[in-house]
Amino acid sequence: MAFFSIKKKSLILCMLACGLSAYAQNQDSLKTTPPPQEEDNVKYPQLQIKGLFQARYLVGMTKDVDVNGLHHTDGSGTDNNFMLKYMRVQVRAQISKRTEVVVLANLADFKNDPKSRVLENAYLKYTFNPKLAITVGQFRPWFGIEETYPIDIIKSLDWSNQYTEFGKLGWTSFQIGMSATGQLQLGEIPFQYAVSVVNGNGKNQINDNDNGKQYSTRLVFGLSKKYNFNVGLNGGIGEVFSKKVYALGVDLSSLIHFDPKWSLDMQLEGKQATNHVLYNSIAPELRPENPDQYLIRGVYFLPNLRYEINHKNLSAFELSCRYEYLDTNFRMASNPRQTITPMFGLEFLKNYGARIQLGVQFDRYKHQVENTSQYNNNLFIVQVQSRF
Numbered sequence: 001m002a003f004f005s006i007k008k009k010s011l012i013l014c015m016l017a018c019g020l021s022a023y024a025q026n027q028d029s030l031k032t033t034p035p036p037q038e039e040d041n042v043k044y045p046q047l048q049i050k051g052l053f054q055a056r057y058l059v060g061m062t063k064d065v066d067v068n069g070l071h072h073t074d075g076s077g078t079d080n081n082f083m084l085k086y087m088r089v090q091v092r093a094q095i096s097k098r099t100e101v102v103v104l105a106n107l108a109d110f111k112n113d114p115k116s117r118v119l120e121n122a123y124l125k126y127t128f129n130p131k132l133a134i135t136v137g138q139f140r141p142w143f144g145i146e147e148t149y150p151i152d153i154i155k156s157l158d159w160s161n162q163y164t165e166f167g168k169l170g171w172t173s174f175q176i177g178m179s180a181t182g183q184l185q186l187g188e189i190p191f192q193y194a195v196s197v198v199n200g201n202g203k204n205q206i207n208d209n210d211n212g213k214q215y216s217t218r219l220v221f222g223l224s225k226k227y228n229f230n231v232g233l234n235g236g237i238g239e240v241f242s243k244k245v246y247a248l249g250v251d252l253s254s255l256i257h258f259d260p261k262w263s264l265d266m267q268l269e270g271k272q273a274t275n276h277v278l279y280n281s282i283a284p285e286l287r288p289e290n291p292d293q294y295l296i297r298g299v300y301f302l303p304n305l306r307y308e309i310n311h312k313n314l315s316a317f318e319l320s321c322r323y324e325y326l327d328t329n330f331r332m333a334s335n336p337r338q339t340i341t342p343m344f345g346l347e348f349l350k351n352y353g354a355r356i357q358l359g360v361q362f363d364r365y366k367h368q369v370e371n372t373s374q375y376n377n378n379l380f381i382v383q384v385q386s387r388f
Contacts, residue, residue: 046094052152054086054385061360062377069363071375084108086151086385090121098127116204120174131182138203141179142194142218143171143234145251145267152387153352155265155304156322156341157359162269162298165328168277169296170200170214171236171247177213190222200238212239216247228255232269240276243291247273261308270299278329298326318345335374338364349386357383 058067059080066077087107094100104121123137140147146154146163167173177198184191199205200214216236223229234249249271256264272295279291304320320343327336343359361379368375 048092050090052088056083057382059380065377069373135179141196155320160300161326174203192220194218214238245274265304267302272297300324316347354386
């Protein structure tokens with residue numbers, strides 16, 4: 001991928017400079033909410049309560065591999081499972097024309113150790129105007145396409161493997177910090193931006209785990225209104241345990257309407273970053289001085305074909321097939337993972353109000369490692385969800 005060869009520091013500094021001059025951050029809400037109206041007779045505060053239920057049934061179709069992808073040479077492990085993935089509740093309080101407070105919790109995470117889970121969004125957002133809004137608290141900093149979507153309208157089974165790994169590195173998922181976002185016109189081109197600074201050690205943490213911070217920016221250019229074609233540039237620099245780290249990414253997205261019933265949504269995204277989590281897991285006397293010897297690189301492509309039925313009992317059906325390539329340490333010990341996830345979905349209420357999805361996740365590794373999750377496997381999934 002040619003863009004990974006660009007000099008990372010000059011690109012990131014350029015992107016940061018451009019970003020400071022200009023789309024308001026898409027909050028991780030369960031439904032898109034329009035900006036507040038500038039009406040003098042509106043009474044505040046205004047409260048909105050929304051939610052999401054999502055459950056799955058999983059069947060492992062590979063011998064000696066459990067439903068979590070872990071290989072067992074002794075034949076143990078669970079190969080089928082009912083799973084409650086999300087029971088989200090969001091409260092949004094519009095406390096003035098320009099100020100809102102958002103809280104989002106996933107109650108299903110109480111099944112795990114809730115210490116660093118359950119609470120997802122918890123932020124205050126102040127909108128000066130369409131060109132500038134400030135968000136402070138725990139939120140999802142923009143660093144790719146997936147941050148602009150809530151989980152309940154993901155076109156595939158779940159977030160990409162790339163998104164999950166970059167969340168562990170502090171660039172995506174829920175982080176604690178501050179963000180400036182906005183939107184404007186560059187001539188005839190719609191332009192959106194987000195510039196963020198975060199602790200980078202995940203959600204629900206009492207303190208940052210070091211004195212370093214991670215700075216990132218996302219710039220989005222709307223190059224075709226007819227085909228809803230957007231190009232996103234993502235860059236980040238930071239310091240983790242006194243070591244410099246970086247991240248880069250490019251993404252393309254398009255939504256093509258063939259007619260009022262048929263449409264095709266496509267996403268293509270690639271990223272590369274310092275894998276500082278892996279670097280810091282190695283004993284100091286064994287690891288090199290430069291953490292950039294440990295690099296992660298990934299790409300995914302997700303086409304989604306949708307047909308609007310608009311029957312009283314069935315709103316639409318969708319077909320998608322995501323391809324992913326991810327190598328978490330391609331320079332030192334490369335073992336790429338390729339994942340193909342075909343999915344078929346039926347939507348029973350408009351705007352994903354109720355949906356059933358069926359699919360299979362195929363995972364393949366260049367080198368299989370026994371008794372680890374780096375092992376080829378096939379997983380069958382039935383997923384049901386309702387958003388309200």
